[in-house]
Amino acid sequence: MASIIRARALSKNFGDIKAVDDLSFTVEEGDVYGFLGQNGAGKSTTIRMLLDLVRPSAGDIEIMGMNLQRHRKEILQQVGAIIERPDLYGYLSGFENISLFARLSGRQLRREQLMQQLEKVGIADRANSKVRTYSQGMKQRLGLAVALVHDPQLIILDEPTNGLDPQGIADIRQLILHLSRDLKKTVLVSSHLLTEVEVLANRMLILDKGRKKVEGTVADLLDPSKMVVELQTIDNAASFEILNGTPWREKLHPFTGLGALLISLDREQVPAFTASAVQLGIGILSIQPRHSLENYFLSLTADATHVHAAAN
């Protein structure tokens, strides 16, 4: 399977603020890749870097095997995106908007073909109305139609269900699944809702304060038999070095320099790990198993109640 996105050591600073810090990840062809994190975690900045809206302070991005800075045009011909809100020209009709963006994407489509795109997202009957008269849900659907009009291979959606009613959310999710399963598109979708990523994605990454916390398949990360153990020691950095030299290395999450050490373990491995840590001379202050990624995500999320409510 070919890599569609390969981001290496991406960082972005806005003055003294590190919006994204040393972030690396890979999105494979056919993935629905979930980008999860609370508001301000760095999801939108990362997505903007992938779309060349924001220039990285460090690191590089390859999309479809091409360097983004050197092959921007070729890459963007294959990318469709919605960034946060699907802002479109309110003084133009839905049809005029999609027609305009199709031409900007290098596609000359006939009226019927454009109407088909609008039909797919269910707004063909309002094609000639001005977009400023659309509801938020209709704008979101039109935004999706605009993102897909040039038949891109990679679709990047930043919070695509924001502001939608339950039916709108269900429709957009259905459309994303259709893009992935039936049309074999690669989709990168960001969300601050774990349940959304759980429903849509096969692989995911959790971002917190611009840094990668967890990356893996959704099946693995949300497997109830798997745990993430949070280990607090007298000296976390030293303990990380010790564990990094043992077979536990494979279970160890990258250490950010802040907070506890994180180790992915099966439930049965927890006693053996604890005994091993004691044997290795690690000064354990606390060891706390997290029973699911959801708990882990909640612990990362400052606005825990919001996410918890959404998860339920």
Place this chain on the structure above:
Amino acid sequence: MYTLLQIELFKIFKQPRTYIAFVAIAAIVLLIQLALYVDGEKWLAFGMQPLTNSFTIEGKILNGYLVCFFVLQTLLIHVPLLIALVAGDMVAGEANLGTLRLLVTKPIGRTRLMLAKFGAAWIYTLLLLFWMGILALLFSVALFGTGDLIILKSEEVVILERTDVLWRYFAAFGFAALAMTAVAALAFLLSVFAENAIGPIVATMSVVIVFTILSTLDIPLFNAIKPWLFTSHMIGWKGFFDNPVHMHAITKSALILILHVIVFVGGAIFIFRRKDLLS
């Protein structure tokens, strides 16, 4: 590039506010023409009194050419605002709408996008002046007829024969187009820094007003910079109504205006190419 330009023009002319400028110009020109048609002879007789005391002037003084000159002198001071309304909106307006980021995620180079945007603003500027030309010159000639053009200046009276006037108007409108392009370029540059069109529009007008004041003040401190202010050259179109025409001075003014356009547009592209688009 042609497609991009077409799209930018389509967006400009789909916005109702674009037509405000055309309506405003039409209203002002028609009102001036109406007023001169009704009361022009009396007004002109009063204005020409110092001259008619010493000379006998025959012929149709209040003719279409004089009305057009009057309209140009009155309107070209206000047109920059109408130009800034659109040019200042080109980037900032899209940033405000949120459509700028969508545009930039399309496979178009940022330089080409900016050139297309400025190109569209420039065409709008030319159309506005063309509209003004049709109303001010054609309508005036149709209403008042033609005749020799008599222009009263502070130290002299210029009399231009009827057959020697029309080319001067074409040249004057051409020069005015260049001057207004410089205003459009300034508004365009300022538009890159803002995320709301009001800022660049107000800033452009402020710069034009401040520079115009500096251009007219006779203070030694400002005399050194005056020749380099684009506002000092915006009235260069009047040079075509001198007899003889001082082409050297007009060419110099035109070159300075072109230099301003290049610097403003070049600066806008340079900044936009490096800009992080967060809005």
